[in-house]
Amino acid sequence: MRLPIYQVDAFTDHLFAGNPAAVVPIANEWPMDDVLQKIAIENNLSETAFFQNQGDIFELRWFTAEFEIDLCGHATLASAYVIYNHMGYEKDQIVFETMSGPLIVKRKGPLLQLDFPSRKPEIADMDQTLLKAFSIAPKAILKSRDWVLVYDNESEVRALKVNESLLRPEQFDKGGIVCTAKGDGVDFVSRFFFPGGSIFEDPVTGSSHCSLIPYWSEKLGKKEMIAYQLSERKGYLNCTDLGERVLIAGNAVTYLIGEITVV
Template sequence: MQLEFHQVDAFSDRPFSGNPAIVYRLDAWLADELMQKIAAEHNLAETAFLVREGSVWHIRWFTPATEVPLCGHATLASAYVLFEIYKEATERLDFICKSGPLSVTREGARLWLDFPAMEPAAIDMTPDIERALGVRAVEILGANKLFVVLESEQAVLDCKPDMVALAKLPWPGVIITAQGNQHDFVSRFFAPAIGINEDAVTGSAHCSLIPYWAKRLDKTSLSAYQRSQRGGELFCRLEGDRVKIGGNATLVASGTLVLGL
């Protein structure tokens, strides 16, 4: 068996920045165990698998260690592959996944994710969280991920978390964020519990970041930058109970996976 794949740097208009993802367009689903092994073999933050179901695409995402319910950058990468490699003749792609319906719209060179807003709510500020991150938090909230507000962009850059301690916290990932110097807000994202110490650019984290900063800054259109080593710029809008996350994407590799089955 041979399977075609494509590697895309999402949230970047040039190679070797943004967040890399592998995309497989399948005719039918592979066994879950096999998809997990393929994701582990590629060893990137996410590998996306797509199967057309009627007029929509069913999408699933795997880290090297586990399947996840929502992933922004690999959805952006998947839409780019469908538009640019497989020449889907539309300006909007609709997806279904474990987190509900999603869509990606093409506006020129920029792609826009339509994801659910997940506004974070206050939780108890426990010393374990600050110790694991090695920082003093201004505010600690929670949604589907732990959400920690720091005092400045420099504090976000300087954060050096204890990954072993973070992995023991009862959340699959931890967002740290602050108001930005050149952008409305900046962030970083850590998820050692699911096999990703630090993610390069995390679209799904912005499901919580956008409603939080929209309320804090009293604006619904925002610019964001994820301050990982690779880095990535995101264009953000809050529209009711949905968030729109815009970004560019760049194809960096295509190939064939050979399975001796």
């Protein structure tokens, strides 16, 4: 079995920035799930996306190096980028069928815009294990799929140090921890940590913005915002709050084109 593979840097307009995702189109029958998981492990990126063209829609699945995940922003953006830029797709929008329901990606000038579900976080009890793991205590803790730690300012988020050994992966149910604050030159900033993952700090996390957008939209009184993820690779996201849905837009660039041979 031979499968094409693309590696795309998402939420950036230049190489070696943003969040790299592997994208594997499936032309014929889906491989067994354990094969998909092994490919994701071999790629050793935060996510590998697999999609299959089913006519009017594309079936899309995402795998970390540990398990299949229910929602991933940067790998969805990367998949749409491959469909538009390497497969000659000409329609104005792509409809993906996923574990999180139908997801639409549209071209908006040079950007690709994701239409994702809103996951507004709710106030949660202060988890002492969580607090001990971070060098600076947050002013608030919230929870949706991910834990959301809110800080006073961008400098605190930049300066955070995390003791990964204190965080138990089973506590997070395939989610992670997003640390966020009002931005200095943008509307809000964040960093994202994935306990137990092969990549502990994710470079740019689209899915976490399903929670960050409704939170900051309410706090800032704005529907349209610019977000900046403060990882080493860094990335910008154009964000819109639509109530039950959020829009997340960004650039992407191709890093690698190749082929997987599975014997």
